Amino acid sequence: MKKLFKEQKFIVLIVAIVLYVIFALLSKEFRRYTTIIQMLDFAYYVVLMAIGVTFPLITGGVDLSIGTGMICYALVGGFMIRNYHWPVVLAMLLSVLFGLVIGILNGTLVSVMGLPPFLATLCTCMITRGLGTLLVNKQAVPWPTNKVPEGWFHSIFKLTIGRATKIPTGLIPIAIIVIIMMFVLNHTRVGRYTIAIGSNREATRLSGVNVRIYHIAAYAICGLFAGLASIAYAAATPTVQPGTGAGLELDAIGAAIVGGVSAAGGVGSIEGTVIGVLFIQILKIGLPFIGLEANWQQIILGLILIGAVLVDVIKKRKEAAL
Amino acid sequence: MKKKILATLLSVAMVATLVAGCGETAEAPAPAPAEEAPAADEAAPAEDAPAADEAAPAEEAAPAEAQANPDTNDKLVGTPFEGVTANDAYNFAMDVKSFQSTYWQAAVQGMEMAAAELGVTYDAHGPNSESDIADQVNMINADINAKPAGIGLAACDTTAVLDSLQAAKDAGIPVVCFDTGVANAPDGSVVATVATDNTAAGAVAAEEMYAALKDTIANASAPVRIGEVNQDATALNIQQRGLGFINKMTELIKADGKSVAVVGNEFYVNACDDKGDEKTADVIIEVAVPAQTTVELSTTEASSILSKDDVIGIFGSNQVTAEGLLAADDNLGKLGSDVAAGDVIGAGFDAGSVIKAAVESGQLYGAVTQSPLMMGYYAIYALTKAANGDTVADYPTGGYWYNAATMNDAEIAPNLYD
Numbered sequence: 121m122k123k124l125f126k127e128q129k130f131i132v133l134i135v136a137i138v139l140y141v142i143f144a145l146l147s148k149e150f151r152r153y154t155t156i157i158q159m160l161d162f163a164y165y166v167v168l169m170a171i172g173v174t175f176p177l178i179t180g181g182v183d184l185s186i187g188t189g190m191i192c193y194a195l196v197g198g199f200m201i202r203n204y205h206w207p208v209v210l211a212m213l214l215s216v217l218f219g220l221v222i223g224i225l226n227g228t229l230v231s232v233m234g235l236p237p238f239l240a241t242l243c244t245c246m247i248t249r250g251l252g253t254l255l256v257n258k259q260a261v262p263w264p265t266n267k268v269p270e271g272w273f274h275s276i277f278k279l280t281i282g283r284a285t286k287i288p289t290g291l292i293p294i295a296i297i298v299i300i301m302m303f304v305l306n307h308t309r310v311g312r313y314t315i316a317i318g319s320n321r322e323a324t325r326l327s328g329v330n331v332r333i334y335h336i337a338a339y340a341i342c343g344l345f346a347g348l349a350s351i352a353y354a355a356a357t358p359t360v361q362p363g364t365g366a367g368l369e370l371d372a373i374g375a376a377i378v379g380g381v382s383a384a385g386g387v388g389s390i391e392g393t394v395i396g397v398l399f400i401q402i403l404k405i406g407l408p409f410i411g412l413e414a415n416w417q418q419i420i421l422g423l424i425l426i427g428a429v430l431v432d433v434i435k436k437r438k439e440a441a442l
Numbered sequence: 443m444k445k446k447i448l449a450t451l452l453s454v455a456m457v458a459t460l461v462a463g464c465g466e467t468a469e470a471p472a473p474a475p476a477e478e479a480p481a482a483d484e485a486a487p488a489e490d491a492p493a494a495d496e497a498a499p500a501e502e503a504a505p506a507e508a509q510a511n512p513d514t515n516d517k518l519v520g521t522p523f524e525g526v527t528a529n530d531a532y533n534f535a536m537d538v539k540s541f542q543s544t545y546w547q548a549a550v551q552g553m554e555m556a557a558a559e560l561g562v563t564y565d566a567h568g569p570n571s572e573s574d575i576a577d578q579v580n581m582i583n584a585d586i587n588a589k590p591a592g593i594g595l596a597a598c599d600t601t602a603v604l605d606s607l608q609a610a611k612d613a614g615i616p617v618v619c620f621d622t623g624v625a626n627a628p629d630g631s632v633v634a635t636v637a638t639d640n641t642a643a644g645a646v647a648a649e650e651m652y653a654a655l656k657d658t659i660a661n662a663s664a665p666v667r668i669g670e671v672n673q674d675a676t677a678l679n680i681q682q683r684g685l686g687f688i689n690k691m692t693e694l695i696k697a698d699g700k701s702v703a704v705v706g707n708e709f710y711v712n713a714c715d716d717k718g719d720e721k722t723a724d725v726i727i728e729v730a731v732p733a734q735t736t737v738e739l740s741t742t743e744a745s746s747i748l749s750k751d752d753v754i755g756i757f758g759s760n761q762v763t764a765e766g767l768l769a770a771d772d773n774l775g776k777l778g779s780d781v782a783a784g785d786v787i788g789a790g791f792d793a794g795s796v797i798k799a800a801v802e803s804g805q806l807y808g809a810v811t812q813s814p815l816m817m818g819y820y821a822i823y824a825l826t827k828a829a830n831g832d833t834v835a836d837y838p839t840g841g842y843w844y845n846a847a848t849m850n851d852a853e854i855a856p857n858l859y860d
Contacts, residue, residue, distance in 0.1 A: 149746065149749040149750055152749060154745070154749060154773045154774050155745070155749065157773050158741070158742070158745055158770070158773050161773070162738050162741070162742075257571075259860075260761070260794055262794070262795050262796050265796065265799065266772070267799075267803075280772075283775045284775055286773060356738070356769070357737040357738060357741075357765075357769060358737060358765040358768055358769050358796040359737070359765055359794060359795075359796050361736075361737065361762065364735070364736055367734060368736075404742070405742055408730070408742050408743050408746040409746045413707065413708070413731075415733050417733055418733055
């Protein structure tokens with residue numbers, strides 16, 4: 121029990137609940153069911169991005185391309201539906217596949233070519249941003265709305281019955297994905313080697329592991345999840361705007377770090393990341409409801425991240441001193 | 443080793459099918475690499491479009507007084523162009539930003555109408571995309587060498603064209619800017635600018651919304667709230683629209699003897715004509731600005747206003763924020779066109795297929811569109827007047843209100859891009 125209280129993710133979960141209660145007391149609009157639904161609508165893609173980016177973060181790297189990448193994949197998928205009348209399923213597959221390709225590219229740049237992750241993914245961040253805009257001819261792309269039959273994919277995340285009833289069906293696939301990825305991280309070679317690479321890549325290599333492949337795999341998973349996130353994003357917003365997406369990756373990376381992923385690598389958990397997303401979403405959606413101006417959200421988020429990283433650094437120092 | 447990779451790919455595929463949600467994974471994705479397919483397709487239309495557009499008007503625009511639409515004269519009543527006729531069969535060069543979007547195609551349509559009425563001709567040029575700044579500068583310079591009677595210009599970049607404007611002035615060719623003004627143009631080079639008056643466009647939304655809400659406000663026993671979501675507080679056109687709406691709404695409400703307070707974003711509260719007192723006001727105008735220009739953050743701001751019980755109307759002052767209103771309403775279900783039934787009146791700005799669909803269904807009461815068509819139309823008139831040797835003044839075009847009933851009108855529909 122005492123150990124549980126020392127866990128960062130557990131503390132963050134408590135803080136998130138306290139935060140929710142405070143916002144709920146301050147704003148009667150925030151207390152409403154519709155606000156929870158809205159919070160979930162915009163949480164799914166952040167959760168997916170954050171689960172993905174947890175892997176590169178654990179290797180001691182980062183993936184900055186997930187925000188603009190997600191928009192790029194969503195743009196391309198929507199473009200194929202609108203201009204070439206692709207079935208929605210096919211467009212979704214294309215988006216996910218596109219994400220996977222960029223993920224493998226990131227992994228190759230970092231693992232094989234030896235580029236610093238920060239730079240490599242910053243470059244793919246710029247590439248996906250430009251590419252997405254170019255591919256769709258600079259026009260905003262709407263995916264089918266939930267009012268037409270092709271908009272069935274919205275129901276994966278939210279089932280709308282009539283005008284008023286909304287059921288957050290997205291919790292089911294997200295829960296399944298979270299359980300699978302918890303298993304992948306803790307009980308498969310991909311996951312364990314990801315952690316091992318983050319702790320000490322050289323030692324991992326010397327123990328006979330093909331670190332190149334597993335290092336690429338960490339980024340590939342991240343790219344794949346950015347692809348999945350693009351579907352959730354298209355389901356949550358009316359249109360996908362080219363040229364946007366920069367900054368969205370910070371929510372995901374921030375969530376993972378708040379949730380206990382070590383900025384130095386080697387430590388992290390999927391459940392921690394999910395709790396981190398919960399915390400950030402409550403903050404992001406809640407602050408406007410208590411009448412705080414939007415720019416304060418960013419300042420507060422930045423301060424909290426500094427706090428989270430500091431906790432990590434202090435922990436490391438204590439361990440080193442022992 | 444291979445097994446491990448296979449296992450990884452398999453688990454990856456499993457997750458993918460989970461989200462895809464239905465058992466259609468047997469269908470293989472497109473064989474071509476994802477990046478290449480759309481790129482190849484994109485190249486073709488981009489090149490074709492301008493060529494087709496350039497050729498057509500130059501040939502068709504023969505003098506055709508008889509063809510003129512009987513309504514078209516209404517467009518000139520009260521404008522500085524009333525009664526203007528061409529002294530000669532002028533030929534103008536019209537440089538648009540590109541032919542990429544329907545926005546510019548609408549502008550060309552307006553030019554064609556004016557050219558037909560006046561018996562003048564024009565050649566329209568535009569680069570492949572609005573970011574091909576150097577291409578546009580080359581086109582303008584080529585136009586200057588061809589010595590047209592005047593040049594109409596929608597500059598892709600307002601600083602890159604300064605040398606060309608000087609050259610046009612030296613060659614004695616009058617330039618009329620449309621859609622976008624050039625602030626630092628050499629003295630005397632630009633004879634007039636025809637662009638949207640954003641303050642007036644915001645005011646149009648306020649007038650239409652007030653007409654719908656007048657009775658509700660008059661009969662309200664408790665304070666009511668009107669929301670406004672602006673993309674930012676920094677861009678001049680958004681500031682003007684936002685303030686145009688607030689000031690007009692305030693004026694209309696006060697004229698009917700009610701008091702108003704403006705609350706929310708500091709810039710708009712301090713910049714509006716009268717911010718009033720929130721404690722005593724009958725109507726509260728609440729202004730929200732998201733931290734970043736994303737639909738997601740606009741949605742959050744919109745729903746924090748829209749979920750309040752006293753809200754009766756809400757305005758999104760550009761495409762992104764108007765779509766934010768709609769996304770927020772997707773969960774709240776409050777917007778509609780039936781005030782008597784308690785619907786909240788929503789107004790948007792610009793177009794796009796999502797906003798158009800919402801206006802058509804009545805979810806949005808209406809929206810304001812800019813009119814590239816009228817800008818193109820008046821630009822030709824301004825050029826004709828300048829070529830005649832008369833002085834021309836800047837002519838601001840307003841915003842045009844559209845709703846389910848009027849969105850298919852001949853003067854509105856061409857302005858509504860997808």
